[in-house]
Amino acid sequence: MSNHEAIGFIDSGVGGLTVIKEALRQLPNERLIYLGDTARCPYGPRPGEQVIQFTWEMTHFLLEKNIKMLVIACNTATAVALDEIKAKLDIPVVGVILPGTRAALKATENNRIGVIGTAGTIKSHAYEAALKRKAPNTIITSLACPKFVPIVESNESHSSVAKKVVSETLGQLQLKKLDTLILGCTHYPILRPLIQNVMGSKVKLIDSGAETVSEVSMLLDYFDIANSPQFKNEPNDFFTTGSAKMFKAIADDWLKQEAINVQQIKLSPFED
Amino acid sequence: MSNHEAIGFIDSGVGGLTVIKEALRQLPNERLIYLGDTARCPYGPRPGEQVIQFTWEMTHFLLEKNIKMLVIACNTATAVALDEIKAKLDIPVVGVILPGTRAALKATENNRIGVIGTAGTIKSHAYEAALKRKAPNTIITSLACPKFVPIVESNESHSSVAKKVVSETLGQLQLKKLDTLILGCTHYPILRPLIQNVMGSKVKLIDSGAETVSEVSMLLDYFDIANSPQFKNEPNDFFTTGSAKMFKAIADDWLKQEAINVQQIKLSPFED
Incomplete structure (x- = not known):
């Protein structure tokens, strides 16, 4: 794990973008990778066990990208999966x-x-x-x-x-x-x-969102893994399991950033 | 280490009381133990090696009290000793x-x-x-x-x-x-x-002070070691290596709390 790696954010869909908006403001030096499981959203009515499984699938997708910290930017997933994921990963994990x-x-x-x-x-x-x-x-x-x-x-x-x-x-x-x-x-x-x-x-x-990002900021300092401005070379990445076009429409409207890059991906079932 | 143990604060003298004041406000459920090395204050003009040694002596005094977190509420000590102490202790350590x-x-x-x-x-x-x-x-x-x-x-x-x-x-x-x-x-x-x-x-x-205590509050949550209000039974403790009377006069004036208990103690040289 290096200070130059990205911070990963996961959500059941586009909701975590409200946390991203604050991260773009408070953490301009950090690279962000976002994954929204839009294809299986909403998580709210699903049984806890299934939410835990989906959250692990998202987590593993982002771990492959070498993220240095994970933000579970979804309340439903935080409520049922945070403790377990935090206990098992060796990077800091933050819920909302x-x-x-x-x-x-x-x-x-x-x-x-x-x-x-x-x-x-x-x-x-x-x-x-x-x-x-x-x-x-x-x-x-x-x-x-x-x-x-x-x-x-x-x-x-x-x-x-x-x-x-x-x-x-x-x-x-x-x-x-x-x-x-x-x-x-x-x-x-x-x-x-x-x-x-x-x-x-x-x-x-x-x-x-704002308070979560303040916690992220503090933990970056606490664990000494903050990035320096001169090393922010790569752009932020957005992934969705649903329609990239629909995701981008909402992200553009909400984040008001130019050139948001959204890719559709497929998550693989994860066996523990 | 238990959630009911105290948070320890160390300073070269009475300065860390400005952090205590904020802790009393933001963390009413926590028990606080403070140690000011008034007898050897100021630390500012001393060589770094000596400040590191004194900071370790204070740290060991508080570890004997089973603190669950250590706040180095002294900038001089934070500047030279934080990294070393944080790396060696198995409780969270916060500087200013x-x-x-x-x-x-x-x-x-x-x-x-x-x-x-x-x-x-x-x-x-x-x-x-x-x-x-x-x-x-x-x-x-x-x-x-x-x-x-x-x-x-x-x-x-x-x-x-x-x-x-x-x-x-x-x-x-x-x-x-x-x-x-x-x-x-x-x-x-x-x-x-x-x-x-x-x-x-x-x-x-x-x-x-305020920002440091916000960090403490967040880390209490992050490491799941916050105290619950019903378990705050014992009073806060203040220790000084100098005059308890002088310390108390300043603490009373600054903190405006009733019944601040100050004891004079002697620090022992610590061999790593």
């Missing part, structure tokens, strides 16, 4: 749940925190457990939003359907007196304006 | 220089960063190396301020002498167009109002 938890506890003033995520993430109780461990008096309201990821993946986040679905799904949170809402799925920041509109301008929305 | 560097690069807008520190820290070029590695275009002005630590250690930071010394020492920085000044010694935040006054209100002063 603890950073989101830290950011929410920093932001809340009334200790009423909401968590929205996929069915898998909400069922795992990963956010609740992490919040309760740090701050037992927190009052937590969790809500699965299974319709959000398909909207984002089909590039319909600007549509009137999106507006209607977000409004209907989150309406029940309005009476909970939340002052902080964790966007517990990396796809959700793409729906942020709609979510903010339903929740009201006073509710702080926690996008774990 | 990289956190200060990250915070300064976040804060600067004109890329003109000043660094003030002890003679030892400035001579080590540790800040310059870290800043240049991350952002080669940074224009850095470094200045040793050997008179600052003795003022703080003798509890004269509110005196007219302090005002005069700070003004005379930092006067030469005023023409450098700095927008950010790293307080590259954990004693210096105690002189912050005087320093801000000389530098002008527009210059951002970087106290690495």
Whole structure:
């Protein structure tokens, strides 16, 4: 492993691009490789065992690229697979749940925190457990939003359907007196304006992307594997198991970078 | 090592209390043990080899207390001893220089960063190396301020002498167009109002304490060694090799906590 190798990011689809956006800002010296398993997205409704298997397949694809650090930029995968993958790899592995938890506890003033995520993430109780461990008096309201990821993946986040679905799904949170809402799925920041509109301008929305990238930045220093600007020669790479064209349309719209290179790939089943 | 053990902090004297202040705020569930080598302070003018030896002596004193993490809350010791101590211990070890560097690069807008520190820290070029590695275009002005630590250690930071010394020492920085000044010694935040006054209100002063504690918080999560609130039973402990009374006077003034328990101890020479 060398300081000049890339940082790998995996997600069930395009959601992890919200983490990439922050990484492009905070870590301009680093080369990034992203893999979205769009063909099998959403992960949210899948059984935990299957999510673990898919996450390992993505992980092995990126290990072949000699990544120096792995970011599981997917809450569903973090909830069920982070501990196992972190224990088995000899590179640092970062998930998105603890950073989101830290950011929410920093932001809340009334200790009423909401968590929205996929069915898998909400069922795992990963956010609740992490919040309760740090701050037992927190009052937590969790809500699965299974319709959000398909909207984002089909590039319909600007549509009137999106507006209607977000409004209907989150309406029940309005009476909970939340002052902080964790966007517990990396796809959700793409729906942020709609979510903010339903929740009201006073509710702080926690996008774990920024906090996750701060953790990555710190770990690059801690393990002394940060890259130097003069060695950033190769471009960032984006891979998807689904349509490269659809992925690129969403990535272009979200990241607003020139020349994003997206390749479609096939993942191989991995036997442990 | 258990999640319920304390985090250890070491410094040449009372300077690391500026990091403790932030730790008390950000990590209310953690038990803290602090050791200041006041009897042999200042470290700044001492040869590097001696600083390394003293730092090992402090480290071994705290290892006897079963600390789960070590914070070298002293820039002089971080500059010369961090790499060696981090490589040899099997608990996480955190210094104050990289956190200060990250915070300064976040804060600067004109890329003109000043660094003030002890003679030892400035001579080590540790800040310059870290800043240049991350952002080669940074224009850095470094200045040793050997008179600052003795003022703080003798509890004269509110005196007219302090005002005069700070003004005379930092006067030469005023023409450098700095927008950010790293307080590259954990004693210096105690002189912050005087320093801000000389530098002008527009210059951002970087106290690495807050950023260091954020790193500690993240590493507690990363290594899964954070304490839970219900297990914080024992009080924080403060040790000094100098006068407990003088230490307590400064700690009371700075931390504004009730009932700070300070004990004087003797450090034993350590043979590697």
